C-alpha cells in the first residue's frame with residue numbers, strides 16, 4: 410500500500426525519510442510547529458520554514474484510552490477494534506517541544522526523559538487506497 | 553472607582569435536563585437571582601450573558617421583558633462566565649451603571665468536547681487524534697506528578713471529596729459518593745486519569761445581580777463584595793491545552809498571573825482566604841491549581857490532601873459544592889457557579905455543606921481553552 414502524509418505541509422518525506430516542517434524566526438531564533446509566519450515570542454512576522462530535528466527527549470506523555478470523536482479523528486473509532494495509543498511532548502533540543510503520537514501505549518514502558526526518534530503510524534485508508542499516516546515518536550534503542 | 557456588591561444569586565440545577573433548553577435554564581437562573589435580590593427585570597440597566605452551545609443569551613429579553621437594557625453577549629471559551637462577570641464588574645466600578653446582571657447557561661452534547669479544527673489549518677491535528685482536552689490534562693498532571701511527587705491516590709481523594717460534597721448539594725449533578733477504589737478502578741481515560749477523575753460537559757445556568765456597593769443595603773442585609781475580578785490570557789512559554797508545540801523555555805501560566813493580579817487588587821494574600829473554588833476539570837487540575845493560585849508550594853498538596861485539609865471541615869476547604877467533578881461543566885455557567893457557591897458560603901446559607909467558622913473571604917478560579925484563567929475574590 411502506498412503511504413501518504415495526513416498533511417504534507419506538516420509531515421513530509423513519506424515514506425523513506427519522514428520529517429516535520431516547522432519554522433524558525435530570523436529575529437529571535439524562536440521555533441514553531443507547525444509552520445506559521447507570525448512569531449509569538451517577538452511578535453515578528455518573518456518566520457522561515459525549517460525541517461525540525463528527528464530526535465528528542467520525552468517531556469511528558471499520556472495514553473489515549475478511548476476512541477476520539479469522528480470527525481475530526483480519522484483513525485479507528487469502533488470501541489471493539491480501538492487500540493489505546495500514546496501521546497506526548499517530545500523536546501527537540503534547541504528547537505521546540507512537539508506534540509505527537511507515540512508508538513508505545515504501555516505506561517510501564519514510557520518515562521519522562523526517554524530518548525525518542527521520529528517515525529510514522531497508520532491512521533486510515535483513503536478513497537484511492539493509500540495508507541494515510543501521521544507522525545509519531547518511538548523510544549530509541551538507547552533506552 | 554466604585555465598589556461592587558452581589559445582592560442576588562440564582563441557579564438552575566446542573567446536570568442533564570432532557571426537554572429543557574439551555575436558554576430555559578438561563579431564564580430560570582435570572583428569575584431566581586432577581587427574586588433573591590428582591591429586584592425586578594425592569595430595574596436592570598445592563599446584562600452580560602454567556603453561552604457556548606445554547607444560543608444567543610440576549611434573545612432572552614423576549615421572555616423576560618423588552619425593557620431596552622444594554623445586553624451584551626460574551627463568548628470567551630471556558631472563561632465565558634468569568635468574562636460576563638468581569639464585564640459587569642467593570643460596568644459598575646467605572647460608574648457607568650448602578651445595577652445589572654451577569655448570567656451564563658449552557659447545554660452540551662454528551663461525551664468529551666468535540667473540537668472542530670476544520671478551516672484553521674489544523675485539520676491534521678484532529679485527524680491524527682490529538683485535539684482532545686483530556687490528553688492535555690493527562691500530560692500536565694503526569695509531568696507534575698513526576699516533578700513534585702503527587703500520587704495517584706491523592707488524585708482519587710480529590711474525586712471522592714468532590715462526590716461527597718456534591719451529595720450534600722441539591723443543585724449538583726452527581727450526588728452519589730464513590731470509594732477511592734471505585735475511582736481508581738474506573739476506566740482509564742487518559743493515563744494517569746480515570747473516568748471518575750474527570751468532569752463531563754453538562755447543563756445548567758447561573759445569574760448574579762450586581763449593584764454599586766452604596767446601593768447594596770437597599771436589596772439585602774448581607775451583601776457580598778467583589779474585591780477583585782481578573783481574566784488573563786497566556787504568555788509565551790506557558791503549557792496550555794491544544795498546543796501542537798510548546799516553547800522549550802518556560803513561563804508561568806495564566807492562572808499564576810490572574811491570581812497574583814487578583815490578590816494585588818484585593819490588597820490581601822492567599823493566607824487570608826477562607827474557602828476556594830478551583831477549576832477541577834479533572835482531579836489533577838485541582839491539585840495543580842492549589843499551588844498555581846498561591847495557596848501552597850508545589851508538592852505540598854500531597855500531604856494537605858492526604859490529611860484532609862481541603863475537606864469542608866478542613867483548614868482550607870476547596871470546591872465545597874463538589875466542583876466541576878460533581879456539577880459537570882456547562883461552559884457558560886461554570887465560573888458563575890463558583891461565585892454562587894461562595895456567596896452562599898459567605899452568607900452562611902450553604903446548609904449541610906456550610907463551612908464552619910464563619911468564613912469571611914472566598915476565592916474562585918476558572919481555567920480553560922485556549923489558555924485563559926479567571927479569578928475572583930469575594931468578602932463580606
Ligand SMILES: [Zn+2]
Nearest residue numbers: 434437448451
Ligand atoms: Zn521571533
